[in-house]
Amino acid sequence: MESVEYSPNTPLEYQSETGRLNILGFWIFLGAEIALFSTLFATYLVLVGRTAGGPGPEELFEISGVLIETFLLLTSSFTCGLAIHYMRNHSLKGVFLWIGVTLALGLGFLGFEIYEFVHYIHEGAALTTSAYWSGFFVLVGTHGAHVTMGIAWISLILIQLKQRGLTPDTTRKVFISSLYWHFLDVVWIFIFTAVYLYGMVM
């Protein structure tokens, strides 16, 4: 099984049985994640407007901060793609550079998001304020927690890259984590539309 000859064009991460299985499995896992986020979105949308007399989103949302977050995360998705490009070209240096940029952008996104949350709580809109804000914090917070997990996970993979270089195993991990990162980007686009844009025109 392991002794199959691969054409030189087959990416490293697809050259082992484990690699192919894990990548497929991860795609399926993302399917489950879609179901998870769909449920959170549905919950959020059902609870829109149920502010129990407290502050609503139209009073608190500020477009500038959200636009910066969006810009950071979308760019990080692009740089993450560049990292995979360099990985396919067997350039460990390029991988390090662009994953590093991706992580920095991700951290920037997180920083702005935490700042945003603290700001809302300061203005009297917390998880416990009303059903609407519960929905908001858990939906956006779950995405934020995913980003945090992603940053921690990719950092660990960077250490392994440093230890082992580009092998079928490490490239598999980089590739899978990049799928995860792009997925979070897509989820954010929905959050941006369904939560922030919709919340501001409400």
Added chain:
Amino acid sequence: MKLDEFFVTGDPLIYGADVSIALTMIGAIFVLTYFKKWKWLWTEWLTTVDHKKLGVMYIIAAVLMLFRGGVDALLMRAQLTVPDSSFLDANHYNEIFTTHGTIMIIFMAMPFLIGLINVVVPLQIGARDVAYPFLNAVSFWTFFMGAMLFNISFVIGGSPSAGWTSYVPLAGLELSPGVGQNYYLLGLQIAGIGTLLTGINFLVTILKMRVPSMKLMQMPMFTWSSLITMVIIIFAFPVLTVALALMTFDRLFGSHFFTMMDGGMPMLWANLFWIWGHPEVYIVILPAFGMFSEIISTFARKTLFGYKAMVYSMVVIAGLSFLVWVHHFFTMGAGGAVNSFFSITTMLIAVPTGVKIFNWLFTLYKGRIRFTTAMLWSLAFIPNFVIGGVTGVMLAMAAADYQYHNTYFLVAHFHYVLISGTVYACFAGLYFWYPKMFNHRLNERLGKWSFWIFVAGFNLCFFPMYFLGLAGMPRRIYTYGIGDGWMSLNVLATFGGVLMGIGFLILVYNIYYSFRYSPRETTGDPWDARTLEWSTPAPVPHYNFAHLPEAKGHDAFWIMKEEKKQGKAPEKKPYKPIHMPSYSGVPIIMSVFFFTAGFGMVFSWHWMSILGLVGVLATMVIRSFDYDKGFYVSVEEIEETEKKTTL
């Protein structure tokens, strides 16, 4: 918190349980120490990633849970036998039916089926293991720890008592302030992680690990049913994860998803719960359908009638299962259009199910029917499931459902489908595949006794309940008055329940008896069966197949045997080293940390939950840095093993 609040006190039944738990644990520790089995237990079982051993552990856990859930059921029957009984008080009764429902669905039915899937499916598709053996162990241990967390609630802190559906506001913090509901939320959450991983694992296994010659439309029906079940799991379980998490936030962190205060929306819970809950019903019934297909085909000595229709009908059922959840609360007043829509989608499920029933009947037609115990369970399924099915259609008719809803008519219906579907299948599958797991058969004589007593008891217990429902007896009441006129049927039901208990005990005795006295298997194919798992020798080597078998149709092993009879013996090829995964202690340790985190959250001891979660993350990091690639089984070892086994 004081100690007497921590431990549940004041009830003699629970003291009895305390003592028996303590004695069992002391007994187990003593036996393990006396026979010096600790190391064996750790290296052979607790750290295993072998799908056959994990499957066996799933089944053992499920049988234990069946016992616990069954005791709950008998306590309920004891309480309801006569009017105005004071055997249990209202609170205790509420706890018992809550744990009965939760345990039977989440910790008995699913693990029993997943256990059989674990043992059988890789063998049926000619695989040497599942796609992710390590994750498979994580699945088992998170299920097990989730089940344990849920189960300790009745001695530590108190059991949940809001029903297995946990409708809010009743299950919310204001109306259920104790820790019981937290146990429900966290026990299910932890076990749910395992189920989702199983879903992904077996979907990839079935798609990618089949022997190359086996096409999709040649897979055994049990494999097909597992594949479809896994797809349902992947899309349904995240909904449960979210629902449980939201209620946990409500109870522990003061959010307002389902509360009455500050804009919360209690009906949202009912919707989320049943968007998961209805597909869940099909998660526990489709594998049962698959097993019946295998067993009926084997003992009718005929190939399955309408193979393609069987596959497509399961696909249709799986699709419809996501479109019917509102029928669990037709009485919510959602309006005529909504109720009509969900009435019709629900009734539609009867069509593919009916197709399957007739296909089974015509598999039997012109067959040569052998009444083994496994076959008896499968045959009894047909008439009993039809009764459950037609009453299901009656319940689907929303206008009539306003009268059935929340009554014993409903209770009778879902026990008819879940027991004669899922439980019969578990028993049938256990008898059928027992020789694959333990290298000897279960005794047929005891098996038939247990079968007849259980099936008679089942019908006696649940058939009267249809009439109790029509007589206006609501579910979940802990007692009734003599004037209600429900006693005679309740006496009958209790009598039936006792018979079911006896049937179960005979099954357990049969396990012991057969372990002592059944002759060991000399062939891997005791039933003259049809699918690839029976082509493995007895006992099954840990690498399953020395040579990968070849599949030429959906009764692959039958075809191999036919060809052998015609003198076409497969040529002997030299063995090659086989790659196998290493065992790992990480899954069980990770799950212990999950348990710790869950237990901490139940009591809002945040230091403990944080400790547990850090532990979980640490084990994940350890796993990430672990580049163990498994090992190769050498040709010598294969030759040695193959000589010992007999084929």
Added chain:
Amino acid sequence: MKSFFALSMFLAVMVLSGCSNLTVLDPKGPVAEQQANLILFSIGFMLFIVLVVFVLFTLILVKYRERKSGPEYEPPHIEGNVFLEIVWTVIPVIILIVLAVPTVQTIFALEEAPEATSHKDPIVIHATSVDWKWVFSYPEENIETVNYLHIPEDHPILFKLASADSMGSFWIPSLGGQEYTMSGMMTELYLQADEIGEYRGRNANFTGEGFTEQVFTVTAESQEDYDEWVEEAQDAPKLTQEKYNELMLKGHTEEQTFSETHLQWVDHGMDAEYATKVRNGESTDEDESSEMDHSEMDHSEMNHDDSEKDSEEHSH
């Protein structure tokens, strides 16, 4: 053998259940009657299906058991039969259509007042479940009862259902099917009694410890008796908010009668928080709250009350 067993069981149960009354199939009003008719109609089809399967099942098992065919018999290889499979797909579809049509018709019919008495204005009764009792308010008659109901026969009743706390289900099996009571949400249910009598009503949806005893009695009586009862009840002590707040606490209580209704302070169909606030000792008095919209609501409610009184006077 199996089907004989099931059949004899069925008969045995039928005989036994002769002693107990199948309330649902013994309707005392047009709503329950429509439902009973639908149930009996469906049972007919279901028995037919069960019979077909059981007969086929028994015949096949008897004919093709190994003891009869002998161990030499080798079954033929049959992969399926497209014609047969179409037959047992199409026939169930037809049966389902036959069942779906009256189902949908009945679903919509039950959303309106019973046809036979549609010329009469329905009596409106607010039924509110509170752990673990039932509060009934007659806004037009201006009376409120706890744990019992009086209704005139042959007169449609429109129940407006809500809950002060946990979700209950309002069910009088002799008169018709149930409907949920929920906090902060109002559902409606038409029922009617065609026969004078005492009926049992209860909460059918689990609400915790006191659920089993969360029951009430329904007295259906002639119009004259009913009018008499209304007049008597109007002389009962006034319902004060203090008294009403006592009812909000968890527990059981005996039957009670009041003049005036709680609707002047709270409509549980709009306000999900009332009972919780009472239990937590928080203020429930709307006047004390400084918010504009609340005081406006009070005002409109008062107007509403006035206009209702007016219309009552006109009708008399």
